[in-house]
Amino acid sequence: MNDLQARLDAALTIDDRPRPTLVDGPRRDIDAAAINRLAGDEATFAVQVLDAIPGVLVTILDRDGRIISLRTREEVLPGRSSAELIGRRLIDELPKAEGAALSAAHAQALHGIEQSFRLTVPAEGGQRVLDITTGPLHTGPVGQQEIAGVVAVARDVTDLVRAQDRLTATVDRFRTVFRKAPLPMAMLAPSGAISEVNDEFAALVGRSRNSLLSRYLVQLIDARDREAVEAVLPSVTAGTLESTSIDVRLQSTDEVQAFCELHLTARDPSDPQSNVIVQLVDRSERQRHDAQLRYLAGHDSLTGLLNRATFEEALEAHLENCARFGYEGAMLLVDIDHFRQVNDVHGRAAGDRQLVELTGLLQRGLGGSAVVARLERDEFAVLITDGDRTAALQSGERLRATAHDHARAARATRRPTFTLSIGVAPITPETVTPADVIVLAEHAVARAKHNGRDRVLAPELVIPERDGKIARPSQTAIGRLRAAIREERFELHAQPIVRLADDAVSQYELLVRMRDEDGDLVPPGAFLPLAEHYGLVGEIDAWVARTAVSALTKVERDVLFQLNLSGRSLGHPALLDGIAEGLRSHSVAAKRLVFELTETAAIANLPLAAAFAERLRGLGCELALDDFGIGFGGLQYLKHLPCSYVKIDGEFIAGVARSPTDQVILDGILQITRRLGVKTVAEFVGDDACLAHLRDVGVDFAQGFYLGRPQPLTKLLTRLA
Numbered sequence: 014m015n016d017l018q019a020r021l022d023a024a025l026t027i028d029d030r031p032r033p034t035l036v037d038g039p040r041r042d043i044d045a046a047a048i049n050r051l052a053g054d055e056a057t058f059a060v061q062v063l064d065a066i067p068g069v070l071v072t073i074l075d076r077d078g079r080i081i082s083l084r085t086r087e088e089v090l091p092g093r094s095s096a097e098l099i100g101r102r103l104i105d106e107l108p109k110a111e112g113a114a115l116s117a118a119h120a121q122a123l124h125g126i127e128q129s130f131r132l133t134v135p136a137e138g139g140q141r142v143l144d145i146t147t148g149p150l151h152t153g154p155v156g157q158q159e160i161a162g163v164v165a166v167a168r169d170v171t172d173l174v175r176a177q178d179r180l181t182a183t184v185d186r187f188r189t190v191f192r193k194a195p196l197p198m199a200m201l202a203p204s205g206a207i208s209e210v211n212d213e214f215a216a217l218v219g220r221s222r223n224s225l226l227s228r229y230l231v232q233l234i235d236a237r238d239r240e241a242v243e244a245v246l247p248s249v250t251a252g253t254l255e256s257t258s259i260d261v262r263l264q265s266t267d268e269v270q271a272f273c274e275l276h277l278t279a280r281d282p283s284d285p286q287s288n289v290i291v292q293l294v295d296r297s298e299r300q301r302h303d304a305q306l307r308y309l310a311g312h313d314s315l316t317g318l319l320n321r322a323t324f325e326e327a328l329e330a331h332l333e334n335c336a337r338f339g340y341e342g343a344m345l346l347v348d349i350d351h352f353r354q355v356n357d358v359h360g361r362a363a364g365d366r367q368l369v370e371l372t373g374l375l376q377r378g379l380g381g382s383a384v385v386a387r388l389e390r391d392e393f394a395v396l397i398t399d400g401d402r403t404a405a406l407q408s409g410e411r412l413r414a415t416a417h418d419h420a421r422a423a424r425a426t427r428r429p430t431f432t433l434s435i436g437v438a439p440i441t442p443e444t445v446t447p448a449d450v451i452v453l454a455e456h457a458v459a460r461a462k463h464n465g466r467d468r469v470l471a472p473e474l475v476i477p478e479r480d481g482k483i484a485r486p487s488q489t490a491i492g493r494l495r496a497a498i499r500e501e502r503f504e505l506h507a508q509p510i511v512r513l514a515d516d517a518v519s520q521y522e523l524l525v526r527m528r529d530e531d532g533d534l535v536p537p538g539a540f541l542p543l544a545e546h547y548g549l550v551g552e553i554d555a556w557v558a559r560t561a562v563s564a565l566t567k568v569e570r571d572v573l574f575q576l577n578l579s580g581r582s583l584g585h586p587a588l589l590d591g592i593a594e595g596l597r598s599h600s601v602a603a604k605r606l607v608f609e610l611t612e613t614a615a616i617a618n619l620p621l622a623a624a625f626a627e628r629l630r631g632l633g634c635e636l637a638l639d640d641f642g643i644g645f646g647g648l649q650y651l652k653h654l655p656c657s658y659v660k661i662d663g664e665f666i667a668g669v670a671r672s673p674t675d676q677v678i679l680d681g682i683l684q685i686t687r688r689l690g691v692k693t694v695a696e697f698v699g700d701d702a703c704l705a706h707l708r709d710v711g712v713d714f715a716q717g718f719y720l721g722r723p724q725p726l727t728k729l730l731t732r733l734a
């Protein structure tokens with residue numbers, strides 16, 4: 014028994030001293046003298062102490078189990094006062110099972126044995142739970158004591174039991190949720206060891222539940238992420254950090270690496286010895302998805318090569334290394350010749366096959382250090398980081414020769430083949446931006462195509478510094494181009510267009526040229542792609558139009574000028590407004606201006622091209638479709654664009670006197686244009702045989718070096734004045 018019970022036992026030990034009476038009223042069959050013998054000062058004190066404790070019931074039973082004394086603040090049994098219970102057998106007042114338990118304890122106490130047990134008894138509105146301790150009540154002098162009765166101390170623990178039941182239910186629910194949770198969960202002891210895991214956790218980490226118990230959480234984390242976990246776990250365990258989340262990789266038990274979001278939460282932040290709840294959110298699929306998105310964002314979906322943005326990042330990084338360490342390098346720009354024809358004639362699938370074939374050719378034919386990318390449609394780029402311009406030219410020539418030989422061998426199979434035009438741009442420590450390199454390479458490709466395709470060229474004539482290096486920021490190619498536009502350092506050259514019906518020259522194509530700072534002439538292939546790239550070509554087109562209108566006032570009224578128009582200018586209404594104003598102010602007939610629009614410009618935005626052409630027609634100007642026939646899409650453009658002329662691409666003209674295929678194609682073009690009332694201009698006329706054939710089949714106009722090279726417009730105006 015506890016100390017209080019011991020004091021009660023001592024206080025209630027019966028001896029022969031007179032003591033005050035504790036119980037008055039009906040005696041029933043209780044010996045009043047015995048009760049008085051049980052009373053005394055010490056007993057009174059002890060009972061008063063117990064009486065002051067809420068929820069405590071002190072009962073003294075005689076040897077027959079009758080209630081001699083009953084002290085409590087509470088109602089013992091529903092509807093029964095303490096006085097009514099005096100003299101009654103307590104076991105008779107309880108339900109059968111509870112009465113039997115008390116009877117057994119009473120019997121044990123009479124044999125000097127103490128017992129503690131719990132009973133549930135009826136109460137108003139329900140039941141009460143009592144924790145009961147029973148023990149013997151002695152009488153007589155020390156050394157001669159006898160057991161005269163039983164003391165039973167009962168404590169009402171109903172609220173405690175209910176609280177414990179609620180706690181147990183909560184714990185059970187937590188464990189059920191914990192074990193059945195769809196998320197991987199574990200419990201950590203304050204030491205960081207795993208004390209409990211659910212099946213999802215075990216499955217994710219690839220181990221059995223039993224093997225995980227007592228292991229430390231950090232043992233399951235990949236070594237690369239352990240330090241981050243070890244840095245925060247003590248704070249969560251101590252409660253100074255209530256919860257936190259970390260992205261971690263789990264130690265791989267197989268070939269698959271699991272990426273997870275690790276959540277650590279203190280179960281009771283106020284208790285430093287509280288457990289830590291661990292949750293793992295499997296982000297492996299998201300990680301794979303993100304990795305795939307990152308790959309797709311940086312790679313071409315068809316070929317698997319880097320895309321333009323990623324290539325420019327690699328190029329910029331190499332430029333930084335060149336500037337810092339004095340490295341060099343080069344860029345190859347690889348373009349498939351006549352790729353549009355393959356798409357138009359054989360379909361997109363055939364074009365895609367060529368792109369994939371070229372990808373394989375590039376990967377096999379270049380060193381492992383080369384960075385290969387597909388910039389757009391049929392344009393590929395190669396960054397050579399471990400070689401100079403000469404090495405790059407050699408690599409480009411090997412690629413070109415391989416493609417050429419492959420095309421020659423495959424012609425017998427009648428499969429679409431391809432050749433390559435390749436531009437090489439050198440990279441030096443003085444190279445400034447990726448755009449500088451790309452533009453140089455684009456210029457070189459343009460020259461390669463202009464010179465007949467299937468060749469490799471480097472940009473010797475592309476506005477370099479005198480020492481052959483690319484300029485610094487204040488003098489870059491773009492800076493010099495802007496300066497040329499600002500200072501109007503342009504001039505027009507005129508190439509005659511011969512009317513085959515009478516060999517008269519009634520039209521001229523005006524070609525723009527630029528002068529550099531030293532007054533040297535810069536060919537269009539060296540600056541027009543740059544102007545296109547940086548959106549400056551509209552200003553050049555506007556200058557050309559103004560100059561052409563002004564020049565028309567100085568020549569005979571039956572002379573027409575044909576002007577090339579960039580696709581970038583189609584979206585600039587200001588250009589049309591400037592043309593209209595120039596025609597009005599100079600009193601020039603609008604029909605004397607013929608604007609050439611290439612298929613390339615038209616295909617980029619056919620609705621925009623059609624709208625622009627209609628506005629030109631509204632002004633009274635005429636439209637010519639340039640490079641006609643290079644793609645079968647030209648028929649679509651004839652349908653939607655109000656053309657007065659088509660300029661037949663030199664691809665079908667240069668050898669037409671000797672090529673039956675070119676003759677058939679030319680005949681087809683002429684049949685279509687005649688039915689539509691559109692005049693034809695044959696480009697690249699190179700000899701008398703070609704000219705004779707064009708006359709025979711009824712081509713309207715002819716143009717080419719054989720008929721007249723471009724000359725400065727100023728000279729033409731002087732001659733025609």
